[in-house]
Every structure is written in structure tokens, then in C-alpha cells.
Amino acid sequence: xxxxxxxxKRLWLMLGYAAAAAALFAAxxxxxxxxxxxxxxxxxxxxxALGLDLLWGYTGVLSLGHGVFFGLGAYAMGMHLKLAASGGxxxxxxxWSGLTNLPWFWQPFKSxxxxxxxGLLIPSxxxxxxxxxxxxxxxxxxxxxxLTQALVIIVTTLFIGQQAYTGGxxxxxxxxxxxxxxxxxxxxxxxxYLSTVIALIVAYALCRYLTKSRMxxxxxxxxxxxxxxxxxxxxxxxxxxATFAVSGALAGLAGMLFVLHVGIISxxxxxxxxxxxxxxxxxxxxxxxxxxALIGVLALNYAKSGLSEAYPEIWTIFLGALFIVVTVFLPGxxxxxxxxxxxxxxxxxxxxxxxxxxxxxxxxxxxxxx
Amino acid sequence: xxxxxxxxxxxxSVSSILLLIALGLSITFxxxxxxxxxxxxxxxxxxxxxxxxxxxxxxLPKSMFDTYFLVALPASFLVAFAVGxxxxxxxxxxxxxxxxxxxxxxxxxxxxxxxxxxxxxxxPNVAVNSPSxxxxxxxxxxxxxxxxxxxxxxxxxxxxxxxxxxxxxxxHSGRRMRAxxxxxxxxxxLGISTRRVDGMTFAIGSGIAGVAGCALTxxxxxxxxxxxxxxxxxxxxxVLGGVGKLVGTVLGALGxxxxxxxFEWWSTASLGKVFVxxxxxxxxxxxxxxxxxxxxxxxx
Numbered sequence: 001x002x003x004x005x006x007x008x009k010r011l012w013l014m015l016g017y018a019a020a021a022a023a024l025f026a027a028x029x030x031x032x033x034x035x036x037x038x039x040x041x042x043x044x045x046x047x048x049a050l051g052l053d054l055l056w057g058y059t060g061v062l063s064l065g066h067g068v069f070f071g072l073g074a075y076a077m078g079m080h081l082k083l084a085a086s087g088g089x090x091x092x093x094x095x096w097s098g099l100t101n102l103p104w105f106w107q108p109f110k111s112x113x114x115x116x117x118x119g120l121l122i123p124s125x126x127x128x129x130x131x132x133x134x135x136x137x138x139x140x141x142x143x144x145x146x147l148t149q150a151l152v153i154i155v156t157t158l159f160i161g162q163q164a165y166t167g168g169x170x171x172x173x174x175x176x177x178x179x180x181x182x183x184x185x186x187x188x189x190x191x192x193y194l195s196t197v198i199a200l201i202v203a204y205a206l207c208r209y210l211t212k213s214r215m216x217x218x219x220x221x222x223x224x225x226x227x228x229x230x231x232x233x234x235x236x237x238x239x240x241x242a243t244f245a246v247s248g249a250l251a252g253l254a255g256m257l258f259v260l261h262v263g264i265i266s267x268x269x270x271x272x273x274x275x276x277x278x279x280x281x282x283x284x285x286x287x288x289x290x291x292x293a294l295i296g297v298l299a300l301n302y303a304k305s306g307l308s309e310a311y312p313e314i315w316t317i318f319l320g321a322l323f324i325v326v327t328v329f330l331p332g333x334x335x336x337x338x339x340x341x342x343x344x345x346x347x348x349x350x351x352x353x354x355x356x357x358x359x360x361x362x363x364x365x366x367x368x369x370x
Numbered sequence: 371x372x373x374x375x376x377x378x379x380x381x382x383s384v385s386s387i388l389l390l391i392a393l394g395l396s397i398t399f400x401x402x403x404x405x406x407x408x409x410x411x412x413x414x415x416x417x418x419x420x421x422x423x424x425x426x427x428x429x430l431p432k433s434m435f436d437t438y439f440l441v442a443l444p445a446s447f448l449v450a451f452a453v454g455x456x457x458x459x460x461x462x463x464x465x466x467x468x469x470x471x472x473x474x475x476x477x478x479x480x481x482x483x484x485x486x487x488x489x490x491x492x493x494p495n496v497a498v499n500s501p502s503x504x505x506x507x508x509x510x511x512x513x514x515x516x517x518x519x520x521x522x523x524x525x526x527x528x529x530x531x532x533x534x535x536x537x538x539x540x541x542h543s544g545r546r547m548r549a550x551x552x553x554x555x556x557x558x559x560l561g562i563s564t565r566r567v568d569g570m571t572f573a574i575g576s577g578i579a580g581v582a583g584c585a586l587t588x589x590x591x592x593x594x595x596x597x598x599x600x601x602x603x604x605x606x607x608x609v610l611g612g613v614g615k616l617v618g619t620v621l622g623a624l625g626x627x628x629x630x631x632x633f634e635w636w637s638t639a640s641l642g643k644v645f646v647x648x649x650x651x652x653x654x655x656x657x658x659x660x661x662x663x664x665x666x667x668x669x670x
Binding site: 153272279327 | 399405461464465469470471472473474475477478479480481482484485486489598602605606608609638639640641643644647650651652654655658
């Protein structure tokens with residue numbers, strides 16, 4: 001009976017995935033230009049959320065620094081676009097700041113493949129670097145979180161301070177073309193949207209593969225009892241570093257796509273507030289489930305674009321209240337609500353089993369590693 | 371030589387404010403396992419309390435105006451204390467022992483408080499006129515003038531620190547606080563109301579942050595997000611110094627404040643921050659739990 005049930009459940013799940021993918025691919029047919037662009041932006045955010053969920057929901061490591069990785073990816077793409085827009089001349093802001101030559105670290109970004117590669121590599125290498133110096137020494141939990149937050153402050157001050165090399169507070173903007181095609185044409189917009197959908201599906205498949213694999217089991221074990229994992233002969237630091245690096249690369253990918261959709265990147269988009277907002281996406285959707293991260297991104301961003309248009313003044317109060325409500329009353333997020341709802345329905349109709357995989361201890365917040 | 375002394379003095383003055391802010395953070399973190407991201411907002415509350423006191427004194431005869439600061443200091447402490455007590459009772463007590471969750475929830479609290487301040491006082495910064503007896507500076511020798519304001523802040527911080535030391539180590543309720551910090555269950559068994567201790571501790575930490583806010587009005591204009599400028603640095607002090615130890619917090623604040631000013635002097639402001647961060651990460655390689663860790667044999 002249970003076997004039959006789980007098979008049926010699996011079938012429904014696959015159908016659901018297929019329907020969601022089909023709806024995403026067909027979106028250009030039924031959405032207006034503005035809505036499509038908005039959706040594309042949110043789907044780019046969804047890629048960061050997947051990476052964060054892998055790190056926080058599965059491994060129990062909370063990073064408040066993902067804005068930096070996102071921003072580094074975004075700047076990599078932005079630098080390429082800026083160079084393409086300047087057409088061989090020096091970018092305008094460098095001219096204003098009195099530079100005469102292109103700085104050496106801008107050179108590789110002239111080629112598109114190199115820019116994409118660096119947009120993935122730089123964030124993940126930075127994550128690896130920070131992870132190497134923290135996880136190996138068992139700096140974890142809150143200490144790690146605070147360090148990542150300091151990283152955000154540092155990178156943003158650095159980017160604002162080095163006006164001549166990064167464009168300062170204004171960031172990079174004024175992009176015109178990508179690979180010799182105009183960036184604002186209809187065809188390009190649809191192509192960019194579709195590539196975001198594909199990137200999201202690939203990222204989702206990767207995360208799903210990781211979490212279903214043996215590595216995923218180790219990650220969850222680290223989350224629930226790091227020292228026990230250590231006693232069993234694993235080295236948690238290696239796993240944490242690897243996850244942090246993958247998560248950083250995903251954030252970089254999301255940043256690259258974000259720049260293509262929005263056409264601007266500035267330090268304010270990688271600061272503390274965006275970094276913490278990213279955490280909220282995962283928290284509100286339900287950490288520890290990949291679908292939860294996706295639901296959280298879409299739900300919160302649509303709510304935000306609606307509410308902040310209607311109440312621009314008090315939107316931040318909503319945001320703050322949401323944080324409080326979710327962490328205190330709803331640690332499992334929307335997914336947990338749905339799970340509980342279907343479980344109670346199933347119980348009433350007399351089907352299904354009582355052994356629902358409920359919230360993990362971490363979700364209930366017994367993360368005691370102070 | 372003159373430059374060195376001036377820089378050292380500036381560093382000391384930055385340290386002293388960091389110390390005042392980090393004091394509350396370190397205690398609440400050590401005692402309750404709560405990361406209070408809204409701590410910066412208590413600085414803001416203290417600053418605005420000072421601002422309001424100043425406005426009230428403007429109604430009085432002009433000769434009285436200079437004394438406003440002596441009223442503003444306790445007022446800042448009391449207002450921040452009261453808000454802290456309220457917050458602890460409403461929200462924080464649901465989050466004990468869940469540092470990561472408390473971090474997120476209190477960040478939400480911070481957002482709400484900031485927005486409320488923005489709605490009441492407006493988004494632009496407001497200036498507080500410092501009392502005239504704090505204008506000018508102490509002339510030590512050629513090229514070295516130590517501003518009275520900064521000297522006053524140093525003295526204020528020393529007084530706060532001494533009071534804190536006496537409170538924690540000598541007073542009755544301070545002893546209870548230490549007992550709860552060291553072993554909550556045992557303290558509860560011996561009849562200490564840990565709930566009351568928690569509430570008081572959080573409120574005192576908030577009150578000290580309020581005093582820091584009041585001191586900040588001497589240095590520059592104040593705005594709704596004045597707290598966010600200091601909060602991450604204050605957390606670095608806690609991480610560097612070790613949790614829940616007064617000595618650690620003092621040394622951590624001194625280290626970060628002095629090194630920060632020195633590095634900023636040698637390079638630029640943005641690079642200086644990078645150096646400080648790298649130094650802290652390097653230091654944590656050597657002592658992952660900070661300068662002074664509370665020794666424990668506990669494992670998860």
C-alpha cells in the first residue's frame with residue numbers, strides 16, 4: 001500500500017515538475033514585456049536561493065555574505081558589457097577618474113567566455129578562501145555568520161572607494177549590446193529569459209543531485225550534529241568548503257543573469273540588506289527543501305513588488321515583521337505549512353501514513369553550536 | 371611624533387565607542403545565546419532621546435541650555451533600557467539558545483524600529499548642538515590638540531566600564547547574572563529567577579547602547595540608520611575578544627579601533643577596513659574562540 005502510494009506520489013511530483021517547466025518555457029507567449037522581465041529577474045534570484053538553501057538548509061551554515069558573491073558575478077558580466085558598450089575605448093567613468101589605460105584586471109573581461117568563466121570562478125574562489133580559513137579552524141555557527149557579514153561591509157566599501165576601477169557608488173551601467181546584438185531588442189529579451197530558465201533548471205538539477213547523493217546525506221548529518229560526523233571519520237570542513245564554493249558559484253551565475261535583465265549593478269545591490277533579504281527568501285519558503293527556496297523567492301518578490309508599489313513608505317516594516325513572524329512562528333516556512341495542511345487533509349480522508357518526515361531539529365531551531 | 375599621538379588618540383576614541391556598543395552585545399550573547407542585530411537601533415534610540423532632551427531644553431531659559439547633556443545621558447539610558455526590557459519580554463525570550471534565528475528576527479526588529487524613526491523624525495539626519503563647555507580642546511604641545519568632546523567620551527566610557535565591572539563582580543544582581551551565565555540550570559536550582567535575570571541583562575545591554583548613542587551626538591549628526599554603521603564593527607569586537615568576558619571586549623575594542631585608524635591613516639578608508647578584516651581572520655586562525663574564551667569541556 002505504501003509502495004503504491006509513494007509511486008503515485010512520485011508520478012504526481014514528476015507531472016508537477018513538467019508542468020512548472022512548461023509554464024516557465026511558455027511564459028513569453030502570455031506575459032507582457034514588463035512582466036516577463038520581472039519574472040526573469042526573480043528566476044535569477046531563485047538561483048541564489050537554491051545555493052543558499054544548499055548551504056543553510058542542508059548544511060546548517062548561515063552566510064549573510066551572498067550579496068557579495070552575487071555582486072562579483074554581476075560585476076564580471078557588467079565589466080564585459082561595459083567594455084562592449086565602450087567599443088575599444090576606455091569606459092566613461094575611468095575617463096572621468098583620470099585613468100588613461102585599462103587596468104590589467106579588466107583585460108580578460110573583453111572576451112565573453114572569459115567573463116562568464118570568471119563570473120563563476122571568482123565568487124567560488126573567494127568562498128573557498130574564506131571557507132578554508134574558517135571551517136578548517138571550526139569557526140562556525142554565529143562566528144562564521146558574523147564574518148560573512150563583515151565580508152559584505154568590506155567588499156562594498158572597497159567597491160565604493162575604488163571609484164576609478166569599479167565605478168564607485170553609481171556602479172556599472174549604460175550597457176548596449178551583448179555579443180554584437182542589441183541588448184534591448186525583443187528577440188534578445190526572450191533569449192535571455194529562456195537562458196535564465198535553462199540555467200535555473202540546470203542549477204536545480206545540480207542541487208537535487210547533490211542533496212540526493214551520499215554527499216547530501218553527509219551535509220544533513222553535519223547540520224544535525226557536526227561533532228558526531230567528525231567522530232565517524234568524515235572531515236566536515238571539506239564538505240562545508242565544497243558546499244560554500246558551489247553556493248558562491250551559483251550566486252555568481254545569478255548575478256550575471258541579473259545584470260543582463262536589469263542593466264545595472266551597483267554596490268547597493270550587494271550590500272547587507274540584499275544579502276539578508278536573500279536569507280528571507282529561503283526562510284519564508286522553507287529551508288531544507290529546494291522547492292521551498294523557489295517558492296520563497298517567487299512569493300516574496302511578487303509580494304514585494306506589489307506592496308512596495310502600493311506602500312513605498314512602510315514596505316520595510318512589512319519586511320521586518322515578516323522576518324519576526326517567520327522565525328518565531330513559522331520556522332519551517334511555506335513548505336512546512338503546505339506539508340502540515342496536506343497531512344491533516346490526508347488524515348481526515350483516512351489515507352496516507354502518520355510518519356510524515358516532519359521538520360528537522362534544526363528547523364525547530366535547536367542549533368546549539370553557539 | 372605628533373601625528374602618531376594624534377592617531378593613537380583618535381584610535382582610542384573610536385575604540386571607546388565601539389567598546390560601549392560591544393559591551394551589551396557581548397553580555398547578551400554570552401548569557402542568552404542571542405545575537406541582537408537590533409542593537410544598533412538602541413544606539414539610534416539613545417541618540418534620538420538626546421535630541422529630544424535638547425529640544426525640550428530649548429524651551430527653557432538660555433542659561434539652562436548647557437546643562438541639557440547631563441539630563442540627556444540618563445534619559446538615553448532609561449529610554450533604551452525600557453525599550454530593551456519590552457523587546458526582551460515580547461520577542462527575545464522566545465529565541466533563547468537559537469543564535470541564528472535570533473539574528474534574523476532581531477534584524478527584522480531593527481528594520482521596523484528604523485522605519486518608525488524615519489516616520490517620526492524624517493529620513494534626513496538631524497544635528498544635536500553639543501553643550502558649549504565641550505567646545506575647544508586641550509592643548510598638550512605644539513601640533514597636538516585633544517578635543518574636549520573626545521576626552522569627555524573617553525571619561526564617560528571609563529565610568530561606564532567601571533560601573534559595569536562593579537555591577538557584575540560586586541553587586542548582588544550582578545552575581546546572579548554571572549551565575550546564570552556560567553550554569554543556567556544550576557542557578558535556577560538555587561532559586562535564581564533566570565527569567566528576571568535575562569530581562570534585566572538585556573535591558574542593561576540596551577541601555578548602555580543608548581548611552582553610546584547619546585555620546586555619538588557629540589561627534590556628528592544622527593539619522594535613522596546611525597546604528598548600522600557601528601553594528602558590524604561591534605560584532606567583530608565580540609568575535610575578536612571572546613564572548614561574555616569584559617576583558618576580552620575591552621581588548622577587542624582597543625585592537626580594532628586603534629588598528630582601524632592606523633590602517634586608514636596609512637592607506638585609504640576602504641583598504642584600511644580590508645586590512646583589519648584580514649587581521650581578524652588571521653587572528654582567529656590562532657585563537658578560533660577569540661582572545662578570552664570561557665573554558666568549557668562541552669561538546670555540542
